[in-house]
Amino acid sequence: MKNKKLVLQKRPVGMPSEDCWDLQEDVLQELQDGELLIENHYVSLDPAMRGWMNEAKSYIEPIALGDVMRAGSIGKVIQSNGHPMFKEGDVLSGMGGVQQYVKTDGKGFYKVDTSLAPMTKYIAVLGMPGMTAYFGILDVGAIKEGDRVLVSGAAGAVGSIVGQIAKIKGCEVVGIAGSKEKCDYVVNTLGFTSCINYKEENMYAALKQHCPKGIDVYFDNVGGDILDTSLAFLRKKARVVLCGAISQYNAEKVQGPNNYLSLLVNRARMEGMIVFDYADRYKEAAMQMGMWMMEGKLKTEEDVYSGIENFYSTFQRLFTGEKRGKLVLKIKEDE
């Protein structure tokens, strides 16, 4: 039995080029005692993957050259050699990587119930991006009713959920997105108070208009000029949640926020978060968000592309912004 897998073969400088990866095919070895074979149905494409490709150690080990490209995944167990917890037919989510099949002892994988939600939701709102949004805005952002909340990447996997949670909690929510179409989606479908098109509008003037009394919480997915300008609008005791910096991941030199002294004069804080720290509370978040979805308060969308051979063109959408909601790559071929 053969396995197509995408292997990291070169570390990128700036925007990754296609030859950073190599699509290889090898023959699957037989399962050892207690091992599983999972057939990947979908992999999750996330901005964090760009960081994992760098050589420097960060909050997680870098992907080694020659290893399968790390990615969140969801798939079905097609063989179990006496695994103590999982059996054939179980649907498992974990870090299966960009490949067709995962031969594993099951560590780090958990079973999900596809009668409650389709597979793609488990790597989106019920997976890493959803957990990031939930703990980021509630725990780090510490939103309160009446807060004015600003969210960049508002049409994206994390931002779209952040803003809706803030609305549910009684905040006024201003989004930032990169097209008129996205802004319309953010306001009309997701129910944000308003949305700024940063590619067309002057950010300073727009923030002055949309946040006339300033910002209580800024949830930052982008970094760069948008972060910098937003800092100038912080209110007293404001919180800036650092979740990502998509505008900087391919930069050779990161651009820091020159307006950082706004944190000082406003006794505000800027705090980073990594979703893995909340692993023991994922269940709480998934149950709450499932409830909100059933009540129609939380809308989520996955933007699904197909074919492991289309990884590169799909991955690029993270940086060009040509996507809406959670970016997903379907790996399993149609029968």
Added chain:
Amino acid sequence: MKNKKLVLQKRPVGMPSEDCWDLQEDVLQELQDGELLIENHYVSLDPAMRGWMNEAKSYIEPIALGDVMRAGSIGKVIQSNGHPMFKEGDVLSGMGGVQQYVKTDGKGFYKVDTSLAPMTKYIAVLGMPGMTAYFGILDVGAIKEGDRVLVSGAAGAVGSIVGQIAKIKGCEVVGIAGSKEKCDYVVNTLGFTSCINYKEENMYAALKQHCPKGIDVYFDNVGGDILDTSLAFLRKKARVVLCGAISQYNAEKVQGPNNYLSLLVNRARMEGMIVFDYADRYKEAAMQMGMWMMEGKLKTEEDVYSGIENFYSTFQRLFTGEKRGKLVLKIKEDE
């Protein structure tokens, strides 16, 4: 009766020039009912004063052109026209400004006991800088025993106290100062674990040596490259206390910290503080620090210069670093 007073007559661009101020003399008006006349003995010279000279509203109103230069002060009541709380001979601290006499209704002034500590201590360790250090490192820095604490401006009014409090609380404390003499003082007199001379040493190499496992708390008084380099050494869940940015106050364009994404990967936070927010807890801090001083655990020094006409040359020392401990200007002329 005449009053010499230093009036703000021009807003500075960059480093203030001497003609930003004008030393004027006018005749004191008679006291209204309930008013006091305070003779200033000392005024406090602090980096924050540079910010108050700017036109932009910050955490406090800017000093108006034509007004007396705002400054913390301590002096003695020499006349009371039926003031309900204060009488002749009382020693009062407050924002009396750079002038010989203060005609006031007493609002914002509080009485101190000079049998417990000399006057200068009440505008230093028992005044704004001491309160800043105490609440900054304990409340915002949230130090715990065993933390590795880094303090810039370590020989200064705030930094010298911050580091000693951290030592008292069982932390390892690394200072940063601008001369060998200051570093010796910080280590030998104040008892810091070690001190980096940023003017002679490479900051990155020095931090690698002095904080081999990284930094739990960085108390920043300076901003600029030192802040930026320090961020690269943050440990998981580290706290950066933004107290000041002396290197940036005269810059036309503030330099932000390009390494800010270290906050993200380390789930760290950077938080600003303004001492006035803690006004209702000043007494607690003053009592605790008085205790530590009596026990010999907290050493403080004031660097006192004399004469209102020497304001400018003394004020400049804040930025050149030619001072040690708390910078104070003696206003009252010797009899």
